[in-house]
Amino acid sequence: MSAPEDRSPGSRDALVTVVVGSTDRKTAKVLAQWCARWTEAGPKAVSAGCQGEPALTLTLSPEDAAAVATGELAPSVAYMQGRLKTAGDNGLLLRVLRWSATPAFKQALAHWSQDPALAPAAARAPDS
Numbered sequence: 001m002s003a004p005e006d007r008s009p010g011s012r013d014a015l016v017t018v019v020v021g022s023t024d025r026k027t028a029k030v031l032a033q034w035c036a037r038w039t040e041a042g043p044k045a046v047s048a049g050c051q052g053e054p055a056l057t058l059t060l061s062p063e064d065a066a067a068v069a070t071g072e073l074a075p076s077v078a079y080m081q082g083r084l085k086t087a088g089d090n091g092l093l094l095r096v097l098r099w100s101a102t103p104a105f106k107q108a109l110a111h112w113s114q115d116p117a118l119a120p121a122a123a124r125a126p127d128s
Contacts, residue, residue, distance in 0.1 A: 014038045014055035014092050020065045031062060038092060042099045046112060056088035056096065069109060075100040 020032040035050040036043035058075075060068065064083045067073035076097045078084035086093050099105060 014089065015050070015052050016043065016056045016058070016092065016096060017050045017054040019057060019059045020062055021059065032065075038096065040095075042104055043108065046108075046115075054088060056086065056092045058093075058096070059085040059087075069113060071106065071109075 014037070015035060016038045017033060017035045032048070033050055034046050034048055035052075035054065036046040038044075038056075060078065060083065064073060064078055068075055068078065073083075075084060079086070079093075079097060
């Protein structure tokens, strides 16, 4: 008899969304949003916007998103300092943070920064 299939949110492909904007939930203002299906190997194709209910949402300020994009701020450090807000599957969060400490994350950031479809500039500061 085989083991039962694990159907928990973090066990299979799960939708992860990254939001750049206000991290204050009371005054949330979304400047950019990206989504990806998350697998054991990391993210599949990333797209602007989001279709479906994410298993995990990560929210960063524009300044912190720019620092992550340039390598000045590690996502795990942003999380530990309370600068990366999360909602959803904590097991999936740990997988995402683990992946963000690998060379694959830096390669993905470089690729994503060159993709015009994903260019709602994470580094752009909000209009005051």
